[in-house]
Amino acid sequence: MAQSEPMPLPAELTPERWIAQIFSAKAVGKAGVIRRSSRDIDRLVGRDAFLNEVRLRGFRAVENNGQIIIFCNRAPVRILT
Numbered sequence: 001m002a003q004s005e006p007m008p009l010p011a012e013l014t015p016e017r018w019i020a021q022i023f024s025a026k027a028v029g030k031a032g033v034i035r036r037s038s039r040d041i042d043r044l045v046g047r048d049a050f051l052n053e054v055r056l057r058g059f060r061a062v063e064n065n066g067q068i069i070i071f072c073n074r075a076p077v078r079i080l081t
Contacts, residue, residue, distance in 0.1 A: 015045040019053050031073035038066050 027034050041050045050068075054061045060071045071077055 013044070015049065018044045019050070023053065023057065028072040033072060034070045035067055036070075038063055038068050041068055 022028075022034065022036065025034050026032075038047075041047060045053075051061065054070055057072075058074045060077045062069050062071075062077065
């Protein structure tokens, strides 16, 4: 199966706005988790910039199978199995 070309970004969706939207989700305020596609993160804001935003908030992130899960709290993350 051929990989499709990424859709162009709407002009009003800047990397800064995308970051603001992600980190204003209800789950963030409840110290929950959010999940986003690795491909979207790389395409919309860049991996380094995104991970810097995660670090600035004191959160943790893990990646698996093309998804990045952000733990929106400062608690340790343990891989159980």
